Amino acid sequence: MRKSSGELKILVIEDNPGDFILxxxxxxxxxxxxxxQRAETFxxxxxxxxASSNFDTILLDLSLPDINDTEILVKEILALSNAAPVVVLTGYTDKDYGAKTLSWGVSDYLLKDEINASNLSKSIHYSMERKKVQRQLYESEEKYRTLFDSSPLPMWVLDRHSLEFLSVNQAAIKLYGYSREEFLQMTVRDLWAEEGDRIEKVVEENFHDLFTVKVKHFTKGGDTLYIDVQSNPILFGGREARVTLAHNVTEKLKAEEKLKHSQQRFKALVQDGSDLIKILDENFYYAYVSPSSKNILGIKPENLEGRDAFELIHLDDxxxxxxQIQYLGKKKTIQLPSYRYRDGNGEWRWLETIISDLRHDPAVNGLVANSRDITKFKLQEKQLRESLERYDIVAKATSDLITDYNIEKDVFQYSNAIYDIFGYSQNELRAxxxxxxxxxxxxxxxRVVEATNAIYERGQKLLSIEYRFQCSDGDYKYVLDRSYVITDDSGNPSRIIGSIQDITERRKYINAIERSNERLREIAWTQSHVVRAPLARIMGLIDLLKNQRNNLDNIEEIIDNILNSSKELDKVIRKITNKTEEEF
Amino acid sequence: MLEVIIVDDDQIVVFIQKKMVTNHEIAINPISFHDAAAALDYIIGEKQGKQRKNFLILLDINMPNMNGWDFLDCLENHEEKSNYHVIMVTSSIDNKDKKKAKKYSTVRSFIEKPISTSDCEKIKEISEISHFFERV
Structure with missing residues (x-):
């Protein structure tokens, strides 16, 4: 067998000197x-x-003089081994016993009788190698556990069948408000804030696959969360499970919702607002025209964009x-004088425009023109002006004095006829x-004051009355005062508009006629009484002569009386003639 | 009895009326006044003397001083006015005078001068005084 290189440091715990030497x-x-190194006792x-923790391997004999319980012995040594593999050497032949020590954590188990150089060395090396792999595995597991536990993204592991929580990370605990213990009593269904059918279906269809799904969850506190779920099937401790990544998109959705509202608001303002918004480039060409141009001008925005802004403005304007626009650059906003603009039907519309210089704003990079259609207003203004002009002309054209009396303020306003008729100049008037x-x-x-009271007390609307009014020189003029009462919203008299006509001439003429009538009446009376008196006498005397002649003493006297009465009659008639010829 | 009084400032008219009144047997001897005030004094004085005397007064309107209307106004205020029977006799043919005369309770008739035969006959038929002219 090849001699292994590298120093090997081994602790041999063996009381038997023979065995140690072997x-x-x-x-x-x-x-x-x-x-x-040798230790003879436990x-x-x-x-x-x-004292020392750098042994590569520990060889342990189970029969030591100072300890009987092998289990305690093995476990204590293992606890102190500092990850060095422990190989047990024993004289027991019981294989089950050897297996038991393996379950306690020892790396190998050798029978003393069977030991030789080769298998001892092999056991030591295998044990060391196994221990190394074990450590690596442990470290790797530790690394992944840390990754799971301290991930900022909420994660959990579910039983793939029951959807029970098998593990949850810190971020999930923080997001949902449940403790780890509470989670482990729950299934993921307890989080669902909606009918589960849709999710169940996704889970079922992707039982062995990755899936993503958007769901709505409740926290423990009852808040709603919008979660993008990403779930992978795994084996967890031998169980079919799935690890789920819960991406909380609530804030993102809220922000998106806000943005959507803001965009809708902006759209509503620009599209359906009564204002026409345009962006012009430096040369006054339309870069953008809001959709409201369709409503206001009857021209589609795309038919304006790219065109010269002045093109449709009335030449005279x-x-x-x-x-005004020469001040651009000096002023941030410029209010343009109202001008006429040709609309889609070829009619002129009056626009009022404010220009804001946003050439330095990169989002706009141009001039923003905000226009409002004031055609209706202009027409009303024109009508009002015409009506005022008409009033002025009427006031000038008529020889009547026009008065406007404000009841609340007790102030009269007069037309210039106050001077023409009465000689009062406007500035010396007390109104x-x-x-x-x-x-x-x-x-x-x-009489006039009483008639005027009818306006204040009885709600009379019209007053027409004649009276004499003193001029600045003290003379009186006859006037016909025709007044019209204007009421306020609640029906109370607020102003009295009067038309005062100088009727002095007419009045004089009427007086003359009245005088002449008087004279005519006098003549008629004279005819009736003075003329008829002598006539009646004559008639009476003649009647006597005719019917009573026999009863009359002095007929001569009667005839004289007839003659006298006739003369008197003649005189009367001449007098009447003279009176009639008198100048009136 | 019924006493006839003629009130007129015109001599000739008084003459004519006296003739007519006597000839038509309205009065045997009528009294005449040229001045209304004097006539009024007479009537009121008479009343104090004898009781229940009736007067038929032929009254001119247009007279100097007190005219016919003033005279009527005085009678109107008098207690015994039902005993006064006034015949307005005027040269006026003015309707206004006629209308005005009707307002006085003492005025029985209105005659335009000159007084005629038919006027005299009508006087006798005036209901308030006709009983004085009944032939017995």
């Missing part, structure tokens, strides 16, 4: 570099082992926009109701 001889035969063996009433002729004032 062993020494056998070993020397096979090994050149051999360092033998006690000295222990002392040697405690381009200059004022050019004037209160009190002032107005003071200018009314004292004989008319009470």
């Amino acid at each position: 062993i020494e001889d056998y070993l020397s035969e096979e090994h050149n570099a051999l360092e033998l 006690k000295s063996a222990k002392e040697i082992l405690q 381009r200059a004022k926009i050019q004037e 209160s109701k009190k002032w107005w009433q003071e200018q009314i002729h004292p004989d008319d004032r009470l």
Whole structure:
């Protein structure tokens, strides 16, 4: 047999000097570099082992003087062996006994009678080799156990049939909140937060295969977890098992959900919002146009993108926009004056636009133009302006004084006719109701104030009244005041719009007519009384003459009276004629 | 009895009316006044003297000082006004005067001058005084 190289350090625990010499001889035969140490008692063996721990092999005789219990002997020596293989030498021929010592952990078992140099050396070498492999295996197992236990990813091992937990790692304990002991009483089904049919099916179909599945789990505390499961079939302690990697994607899903919402919000704002959002490059060409252009302009975004932004702007409006955009670069945002823009139907729409300079933002790299359709507003503005202009023109064109009285503030506003009619200049006016009433002729004032009360107290809407109003020079003018009451939302009078017409001329004319009527009435009365008096006399006298002639004493006198009455009648008629011819 | 009084400022009218009243037997000797105030004094004085005397008054409207309307106003306030029977006699053909006259309870009739035969006959038929003219 080949002599083994390398020094071999061996402890021989043997009380019998003959046996020791024999062993020494056998070993020397096979090994050149051999360092033998001998312990004659269990006690000295222990002392040697405690002092030195670098033996390659320990040879142990089971019959020692200071110990009877071989089991204690073997186990104590093994405990002190420091991973060196222990080979038992014995005189017993009982094979079962030898097997027993093997189960305690010894590496080999040799009968003294059968020992020779060759088999002793072989046993020592095999034992050493086996021990080395065992250590490597142990270390490897230890390495994998550490990998499993301290993996940051939650992992567990399940029985492939019952899905009971056989082992769980620290990360799983931390994630789910169950203790290791609790886990080992559970099956993986206890984690499921949904109907298990789908998962059972996956597990069943891939009984001997790797599978991945997305599942929803509950923690011990009731929180929901979204888990990407990856599961491999293994043999675990001889059982059909599977090792499962549980990748917690809850946070990731939440983040994705958030991102999705944020994107939807953005989409809603840009697509369905009432604003039109465009990104322009430095040369004012559209780089992006929001989908809302379809709704607002009736033009699809893709039909605008790449085109000159000025192309569809009304020619007359381009200059004022050019004037504003020269400030780009100096100001972050620029509000453009409203301009007309040709829509998909060829009609002009009014847009109001704010430009934000985001050329330095790499995500945008351009000018963001935010436009709003203000066509409707513009139309209303135009109508309002026209209506105001109309009011102004009417106020100027009419010779009437237009007043606007604000009831709450007690302030009158007057058109310029206040000067034309009454001689008051706008700046010397006191515009209160009190002032107005003071200018009314004292004989008319009470009547006007009472009529005005109808507005405040009885909700009258229209007032038409004549009165005299004092001018700045103290004279009075006759006016026809027609007022219209404007009510607020709750129906209370808020303003009174008045149209004051100077009717002095008309009033004078009416007065003249009234005077002339008076005169005509006088004439009529005169006709009725003065004219008819002498006539009636004449008629009465003639009646007497005709019917009572026999009863009359002095007919001459009667005839004279007739004549006198006739003359009187003539005089009256001449007087009437003269009066009629008088100038009115 | 019924006393007839003529109130008119016009001499000739009084003359004509006296003739007509006597000839148609309304009164034998009517009393006349040129001034309404004097007539009023007379009527009220008479009343104090004799009891239950009725007056038929032919009253002109248009007179100086107290006119016919003033005279009527005074009568209207008088206790014995049911004994006064006024015939308005006026040269006016104004309807307004007629309407105004109707408002006075003492006015029985309205005659436009000159007083005619038929006017006199109608006076006698006025219900309040017709009993004075019944032939016995």
